[in-house]
Amino acid sequence: MMGRKYFCNDVIYTIFKKHHCPVCETQLSRIKVSKIVNSKSPEAKNYDFSGTNGFMVGDVEFIWDEFYCETCDKTISIDEMKRIERTARFSMHIRAVFDFLITDYGLEYKHQEFLNAYDGNWTVQAYSFYNNSGCFTIHNLVQRDELDFYHSPKFSQELSELCGKGVNICTIEPEIWDKHTKIWFFKRPFFWLNNNKVLSVFAEVLKTHLSKNKEFFGIQI
Numbered sequence: 001m002m003g004r005k006y007f008c009n010d011v012i013y014t015i016f017k018k019h020h021c022p023v024c025e026t027q028l029s030r031i032k033v034s035k036i037v038n039s040k041s042p043e044a045k046n047y048d049f050s051g052t053n054g055f056m057v058g059d060v061e062f063i064w065d066e067f068y069c070e071t072c073d074k075t076i077s078i079d080e081m082k083r084i085e086r087t088a089r090f091s092m093h094i095r096a097v098f099d100f101l102i103t104d105y106g107l108e109y110k111h112q113e114f115l116n117a118y119d120g121n122w123t124v125q126a127y128s129f130y131n132n133s134g135c136f137t138i139h140n141l142v143q144r145d146e147l148d149f150y151h152s153p154k155f156s157q158e159l160s161e162l163c164g165k166g167v168n169i170c171t172i173e174p175e176i177w178d179k180h181t182k183i184w185f186f187k188r189p190f191f192w193l194n195n196n197k198v199l200s201v202f203a204e205v206l207k208t209h210l211s212k213n214k215e216f217f218g219i220q221i
């Protein structure tokens with residue numbers, strides 16, 4: 001008899017919250033996905049063969065949940081769905097805190113996703129604010145949740161052109177950065193690891209800077 005293993009990946013996330021297809025917005029349903037893996041095959045290292053009665057050997061059927069969009073006839077893994085939703089929340093945060101660059105200073109805004117960046121499996125979310133004088137890009141390396149900031153002479157659809165020159169955002173209005181990092185250093189030593197917080201402070205920094213200057217990082221306002 002073939003072994004069989006069902007793993008409940010994240011029941012709360014899949015059952016109690018509604019999730020929607022990123023392409024067509026249809027509410028997703030849950031489906032069971034299965035795969036037969038032999039314990040001696042090369043891909044066995046990606047599966048957990050431990051069972052209630054010890055190790056399972058031979059062919060084992062693994063069963064788990066994924067999301068399914070009936071409109072697109074497509075399955076989406078739970079990890080992929082979490083990544084999509086986290087990116088959507090992060091994008092909304094950026095769009096909200098930097099809205100003044102668009103409405104008050106007339107900058108253009110573009111969010112681009114680059115898959116398989118840097119000759120690897122990296123996903124980059126790039127948020128660009130630009131006009132004729134230059135382009136400022138917030139660069140988020142999704143897998144590491146890292147933020148970097150770049151200036152380029154103009155907006156581009158090429159990641160390498162967007163990320164021509166790195167900029168250090170702490171060089172403008174250092175006293176505002178100081179104030180926040182000092183206050184939070186004791187309460188929140190991981191200030192620099194909280195991207196939403198860093199971006200909220202950076203928005204405050206930019207507002208102050210632009211009230212006194214006609215440019216930021218080489219972009220004329």
Ligand SMILES: [Zn+2]
Pocket residue numbers: 021022023024025026069070071072073
């Ligand atoms: Zn769909």
